[in-house]
Amino acid sequence: MTSTAQAPQQGAKAAPPEHLGHVVFITAAAAMGGFLFGYDSSVINGANGGIQARFELSSGATGTVAACALLGSAVGAALAGRIADRIGRIRVMQIAAVLFAVSAVGSGLPFAAWDLAAWRVLGGIAIGMASVIGPAYIAEVAPPAYRGRLASFQQAAIVIGIAVSQLVNWAILNMADGEERGEIAGIEAWQWMLGVMIVPAVIYGLLSFAIPESPRFLISVGRVDDAKKVLADVEGDINLDARVAEIDEAMRSDHKSTFRDLLGGRFGLLPIVWIGIGLSVFQQLVGINVIFYYSNLLWQSVGVDPSSSFFYSFETSIINIIGTVIAMIFVDRIGRKPLALIGSIGMGVSLALAAWSFSYQNGNDPLPTAQGVVALIAANAFVLFFALSWGVVVWVMLGEVFPNKIRAAALGVAASAQWLANWAITITFPDLAEWNLSLTYVMYAVFAFLSIPFILKFVPETKGKTLEEMG
Numbered sequence: 001m002t003s004t005a006q007a008p009q010q011g012a013k014a015a016p017p018e019h020l021g022h023v024v025f026i027t028a029a030a031a032m033g034g035f036l037f038g039y040d041s042s043v044i045n046g047a048n049g050g051i052q053a054r055f056e057l058s059s060g061a062t063g064t065v066a067a068c069a070l071l072g073s074a075v076g077a078a079l080a081g082r083i084a085d086r087i088g089r090i091r092v093m094q095i096a097a098v099l100f101a102v103s104a105v106g107s108g109l110p111f112a113a114w115d116l117a118a119w120r121v122l123g124g125i126a127i128g129m130a131s132v133i134g135p136a137y138i139a140e141v142a143p144p145a146y147r148g149r150l151a152s153f154q155q156a157a158i159v160i161g162i163a164v165s166q167l168v169n170w171a172i173l174n175m176a177d178g179e180e181r182g183e184i185a186g187i188e189a190w191q192w193m194l195g196v197m198i199v200p201a202v203i204y205g206l207l208s209f210a211i212p213e214s215p216r217f218l219i220s221v222g223r224v225d226d227a228k229k230v231l232a233d234v235e236g237d238i239n240l241d242a243r244v245a246e247i248d249e250a251m252r253s254d255h256k257s258t259f260r261d262l263l264g265g266r267f268g269l270l271p272i273v274w275i276g277i278g279l280s281v282f283q284q285l286v287g288i289n290v291i292f293y294y295s296n297l298l299w300q301s302v303g304v305d306p307s308s309s310f311f312y313s314f315e316t317s318i319i320n321i322i323g324t325v326i327a328m329i330f331v332d333r334i335g336r337k338p339l340a341l342i343g344s345i346g347m348g349v350s351l352a353l354a355a356w357s358f359s360y361q362n363g364n365d366p367l368p369t370a371q372g373v374v375a376l377i378a379a380n381a382f383v384l385f386f387a388l389s390w391g392v393v394v395w396v397m398l399g400e401v402f403p404n405k406i407r408a409a410a411l412g413v414a415a416s417a418q419w420l421a422n423w424a425i426t427i428t429f430p431d432l433a434e435w436n437l438s439l440t441y442v443m444y445a446v447f448a449f450l451s452i453p454f455i456l457k458f459v460p461e462t463k464g465k466t467l468e469e470m471g
Contacts, residue, residue, distance in 0.1 A: 023143065023234050027150045029207035030137045031157040032200070033093060033130030036100055038161025039200055040069065040127050041289065042317070043193055044120075046169030050180035050190025055113040059430035067426035068117045069124030074419040076128025081136075083129075088221075089137045089214045092129055097205030099126035101198050108187070108195020123197070128419075130204075140214040143235045152328050155392055159324045161200070163317035169193050170314055219248055262410055269413075275458050276398055276414035282451040283394045284421035286347055287444035288386050290429050291316060291379065316383050323387025336393050337461045343389020344451045350382035351445035359438040390451075400462040 044066045052062045076096070084092045103123030110116035135154050142150040176182030176189035184192055215234075218227035227247075228240040235243070262273045269277075331339055357375035360368055367375060402410040432440040 023150070026141055026211045026234065027138050027153050029211045030093070030134050031153040032204040032207055033096065033134035034154040034157030035161035036200055036204055037127045037131045038158035039165045039197060040123055042162040042165040043169065043197060045166070046173065047190035047193045050188060051116065053181055054188065054190070057113060059434045061113065063427045063430040065113060065117050065120065067423050069120040069127070070419055070423040070426060072121035072124025073128035073131065074416055076125035077132045077415055077419065080129040080132040084133055084136070088217050089133055089140070090208055090211065092133045093208040094205055096126040096129040096133070097201050097208060099123070101201035101205070104195055104197035104201055107197070108191045137214055140216045141230070141234055155324055155395065159317070159321045159387070163314065163321055166314040166317045168196060172196070216247055216251065219244060220251060262413060272402060273410050273413060276401060276410055277417045278454055278458065279394050279397060280414045280418035281421045282447060282454060283390045284418060284425055285444070285447040286351070286386065287425055289422055289426055291383055316380055319380050319384050320387045323384045324392060326388040327392035331392060331396055335461055336397050337455055337459060339389050340393045340455050340459070341452060343385045343393070344448055344455065346385030347382055348445050348448035350378045350385060351441050351448055353378035354382065355438045355441035355445060358441060361437060397459070397462055401460065
């Protein structure tokens with residue numbers, strides 16, 4: 001996608017207060033794509049048990065169904081930028097909304113496991129597109145003075161989507177008398193969980209008709225008068241001719257980086273690209289998505305009844321939101337590296353305690369009371385430390401750490417690495433947990449502790465530096 005977020009900002013005034021309500025609405029509507037991302041990432045958590053029982057799947061096959069959406073996400077993320085440069089940001093949002101709605105209906109009414117997997121891949125393509133286009137659109141329409149705060153809407157929408165998904169799943173389960181395969185109007189509870197995703201998809205699609213196209217895209221296709229109207233609405237009383245000229249000059253001078261620009265280091269890629277990949281991969285290898293994809297099965301495996309396990313999952317989502325808010329408050333105050341280090345230490349200790357607790361598991365018997373309490377506290381502490389550090393810091397640093405001339409291509413490679421690592425963790429967890437749940441958490445703890453020397457030795461601090469200072 002054309003890199004436009006870094007257009008020169010000299011002379012651009014902040015939107016006056018009377019424009020902020022409109023700008024916030026536009027931003028929130030675009031961030032609805034992040035909500036879909038979070039909702040889809042978590043909704044499978046409530047449906048896993050029902051899917052496994054309905055189609056008589058092994059743990060590995062269940063993991064494949066849960067994880068296949070991530071492969072679709074990688075495809076959608078790769079396609080979104082080029083499509084958006086041709087037909088516009090709003091049209092990409094609308095395409096994503098339609099794909100997500102179709103996926104929701106298909107996922108809710110599958111006739112076989114492979115059929116369900118195919119619908120989830122389609123939904124994954126949609127969330128991949130939404131996850132790319134949302135932040136890009138927000139950066140392009142947000143007034144420079146408010147861009148940082150408005151950009152945080154995307155991450156907030158993701159964690160809210162996770163929480164709402166857990167709450168909806170819990171409500172559906174209770175309507176089905178606590179049975180994941182219990183029927184509501186002739187359809188099993190887990191099917192309702194997946195099918196109800198059509199609601200946020202439709203809302204996202206409708207909102208896309210209520211917001212303007214990006215002024216950068218409008219200028220790129222010669223619709224200058226339309227671009228001026230949007231700029232007047234979001235940036236207030238500015239010299240529109242000068243602002244349009246400024247944006248046009250910035251777009252013309254953009255260097256569209258390619259993968260070839262990333263080559264040249266001792267190990268094929270430039271060192272800074274490997275650092276970006278490392279940040280992305282470590283974020284996933286600590287096992288964070290295991291909590292959101294499989295926590296219901298996890299708690300049920302240690303003796304918690306399905307209804308209560310949904311409550312614990314929702315509680316975890318609220319903690320995720322709290323941690324995200326903490327990160328947003330402190331990431332510019334104490335710096336990226338200190339926050340990441342705090343998170344790594346906290347995650348490592350929490351995961352180690354969880355591993356100790358699950359070492360007392362005996363078959364399908366519940367954990368002893370003391371170990372069960374420690375496991376619950378450790379899981380929530382792990383989510384809190386992740387959310388207040390790596391959950392936000394990684395995306396902040398990926399946007400800052402790469403030199404301007406390779407930023408777009410390097411971000412693409414790092415994002416792809418993150419999707420693939422997410423897929424690897426998600427697809428392997430069921431079999432690993434069945435083999436030895438305690439040692440699985442030991443592995444995640446090891447990755448958390450290994451991230452500490454990685455941060456100290458390789459990751460530069462980007463706090464207070466301009467993007468130009470990064471190269």
